[in-house]
Amino acid sequence: xxxxxxxxxxxxxGKLTALNYxxxxxxxxxxxxxxxxxxxxxxxLMKCIAGAETPTKGIVSFGGHxxxxxxxxxxxxxxxxxxxxxxxxxxxxxxYDNVLLALQAQTSLLALAFSRTRGVLHDKVMGMLEQFRLAxxxxxxxAALSHGQQQWLEIAMALAPxxxxxxxxEPTGGMSIEERRVxxxxxxxxxxxxxxxxxxxxxxxxxxxxxxxxxxDQGQILQTGxxxxxxxxxxxxxxxxxxx
Amino acid sequence: MTExxxxxxxxxxxxxxxxxxxxxxxILEVALLATGLVLPWLLQDYLTVYATRVLILCLFALSFDLxxxxxxxxxxxxxxxxxxxxxxxxxxxxxxxxxSMFLVxxxxxxxxxxxxxxxxxxxLLGRHPASVxxxxxxxxxxxxxxxxxxxGWYYLGGQNxxxxxxxxxxxxxxxxxxxxxxxxxxxxxxxxxLLCRFLMRSQFGLALAGLxxxxxxxxxxxxxxxxxxxxxxxxxGAIAGLAGSLYAFHEGFVxxxxxxxxxxxQVVLYVLFGGSGTLIGAVIxxxxxxxxxxxxxxxxxxxxxxxxxxxxxLVILFRPAGLVSLVVSQRERVGTFGRxxxxx
Numbered sequence: 001x002x003x004x005x006x007x008x009x010x011x012x013x014g015k016l017t018a019l020n021y022x023x024x025x026x027x028x029x030x031x032x033x034x035x036x037x038x039x040x041x042x043x044x045l046m047k048c049i050a051g052a053e054t055p056t057k058g059i060v061s062f063g064g065h066x067x068x069x070x071x072x073x074x075x076x077x078x079x080x081x082x083x084x085x086x087x088x089x090x091x092x093x094x095x096y097d098n099v100l101l102a103l104q105a106q107t108s109l110l111a112l113a114f115s116r117t118r119g120v121l122h123d124k125v126m127g128m129l130e131q132f133r134l135a136x137x138x139x140x141x142x143a144a145l146s147h148g149q150q151q152w153l154e155i156a157m158a159l160a161p162x163x164x165x166x167x168x169x170e171p172t173g174g175m176s177i178e179e180r181r182v183x184x185x186x187x188x189x190x191x192x193x194x195x196x197x198x199x200x201x202x203x204x205x206x207x208x209x210x211x212x213x214x215x216x217d218q219g220q221i222l223q224t225g226x227x228x229x230x231x232x233x234x235x236x237x238x239x240x241x242x243x244x
Numbered sequence: 245m246t247e248x249x250x251x252x253x254x255x256x257x258x259x260x261x262x263x264x265x266x267x268x269x270x271i272l273e274v275a276l277l278a279t280g281l282v283l284p285w286l287l288q289d290y291l292t293v294y295a296t297r298v299l300i301l302c303l304f305a306l307s308f309d310l311x312x313x314x315x316x317x318x319x320x321x322x323x324x325x326x327x328x329x330x331x332x333x334x335x336x337x338x339x340x341x342x343x344s345m346f347l348v349x350x351x352x353x354x355x356x357x358x359x360x361x362x363x364x365x366x367x368l369l370g371r372h373p374a375s376v377x378x379x380x381x382x383x384x385x386x387x388x389x390x391x392x393x394x395x396g397w398y399y400l401g402g403q404n405x406x407x408x409x410x411x412x413x414x415x416x417x418x419x420x421x422x423x424x425x426x427x428x429x430x431x432x433x434x435x436x437x438l439l440c441r442f443l444m445r446s447q448f449g450l451a452l453a454g455l456x457x458x459x460x461x462x463x464x465x466x467x468x469x470x471x472x473x474x475x476x477x478x479x480x481g482a483i484a485g486l487a488g489s490l491y492a493f494h495e496g497f498v499x500x501x502x503x504x505x506x507x508x509x510q511v512v513l514y515v516l517f518g519g520s521g522t523l524i525g526a527v528i529x530x531x532x533x534x535x536x537x538x539x540x541x542x543x544x545x546x547x548x549x550x551x552x553x554x555x556x557x558l559v560i561l562f563r564p565a566g567l568v569s570l571v572v573s574q575r576e577r578v579g580t581f582g583r584x585x586x587x588x
Contacts, residue, residue, distance in 0.1 A: 050464065071371070076466035084464075090457040092578050093450075100581070101454045104447050105465035109475065112448040115581075141575065161465065 009058035018044040020219040033206040036216035050082040081163035091143035102157040148179035299429040305514040305526040307483035313520030316456035318380040321387030325356040327503030329485035330492035334406040356485015364477035391504030405499030412493040450581035519566025
């Protein structure tokens with residue numbers, strides 16, 4: 001059974017149809033890339049999956065349950081995690097507190113009031129920061145990080161609660177070539193524990209880490225399949241790859 | 245809690261440097277506490293009465309600071325909880341003769357809490373997060389409606405309010421305005437301050453910091469943001485209720501203004517002036533504004549509100565983080581959550 005299934009998704013904003021019966025299926029431990037020209041509906045599809053937007057029509061199911069009307073918090077509690085396109089770390093808080101904030105989300109309010117899980121979560125927080133090469137800056141404010149490091153911190157925050165599905169919207173946006181390479185390295189190890197849907201413009205990056213690709217154009221699915229299959233599709237080459 | 249074992253030497257130095265800098269806030273708190281404890285011995289009686297009123301207003305300012313400074317909820321109607329509790333305990337005293345501190349103060353807290361829960365539930369518990377403007381206007385309207393209701397309701401004394409509230413009692417002792425009431429108010433202020441400090445420095449405080457900084461982000465982590473908001477809003481309502489009850493018995497009467505927009509705005513200014521998001525800022529803001537108002541109204545009877553207004557504007561324009569930011573660094577104001585300060 002697929003972990004995530006989005007079927008017949010339509011999203012209309014006023015007179016604009018951002019998604020036109022789009023569909024997406026992601027299996028367990030699968031890295032799935034979403035590509036397409038600007039305005040093709042990639043981010044809208046991600047938002048409909050994550051709960052930031054409610055689709056006008058269609059169904060999103062996660063782990064076999066219909067979550068189309070679920071709030072973002074309910075989806076997060078079900079095991080879905082999102083990294084926004086625009087970096088949204090909390091700049092005034094330390095890196096440590098940013099990750100702790102993500103980790104403690106499912107702790108009861110009473111336990112939070114008495115800081116009961118603080119000790120238990122310490123090793124996890126430091127482990128995540130270590131994994132993303134940020135441990136030596138754990139007690140600095142997130143605002144002090146470079147843009148690329150803020151992106152890593154945000155991926156660390158999204159991964160901290162050990163989600164079943166991670167949604168990354170342009171994680172390498174604004175990064176240097178070296179930072180992109182490192183980001184790819186940082187993401188590879190998570191394959192053992194979670195699935196990934198990633199929106200990216202950098203095709204080399206996508207080719208390196210993804211098992212399957214879906215190409216969107218004008219809100220519709222143009223092609224979906226293995227990376228090799230999609231790359232060799234003449235229609236995809238015509239619409240997207242040659243343009244990129 | 246395990247120690248961090250992989251820190252590099254420069255990092256250790258940096259942390260030690262950071263912890264050395266983080267000492268201003270406790271010093272400020274201890275200095276204010278010491279001043280508060282000895283003040284009645286230094287002041288004339290009428291000034292002790294004034295200082296008691298300021299302490300009660302500090303308590304009220306803490307309630308606003310919790311919702312705005314810590315949780316980012318703009319409550320422009322905090323006086324509704326303050327005043328409704330004041331009216332509630334005044335009615336208990338007038339109509340039922342209940343004046344025991346052990347009954348009227350819990351009743352005032354309960355009134356503030358219940359009213360805040362009701363209004364907060366309506367404004368904050370929708371399926372989608374309410375906008376700042378919606379909450380600000382909703383609370384402002386609530387406060388204004390309470391003011392109008394009190395003015396028009398004969399049972400509540402109309403425009404004149406409820407005069408001659410009998411003194412609150414502790415056992416057989418009448419707690420009238422003066423040194424004893426001062427220390428009772430100070431005791432409650434310290435207790436509430438410590439409770440808020442404990443909460444805001446806990447993991448719950450971290451969740452509130454997330455709520456204030458980026459509500460949408462923490463919703464995507466799985467936080468029930470509306471619930472968090474309703475809880476802190478109700479807790480702040482309870483504190484405002486305690487302040488309102490003390491105020492009613494201290495002043496000996498309540499009138500519609502204690503429910504209205506003027507006091508709701510006044511508490512916003514206290515917190516902005518002192519520094520929102522720091523408990524000590526709310527206390528300092530209240531003390532400084534009230535002290536300046538007192539002095540100016542004696543010295544410049546005609547133009548003192550203008551001078552005070554200009555002063556407030558200057559601080560808000562040039563020190564948006566409030567007076568407290570003159571001596572406390574931003575890092576210390578943000579603070580730590582559930583760990584000793586030396587750990588970062």
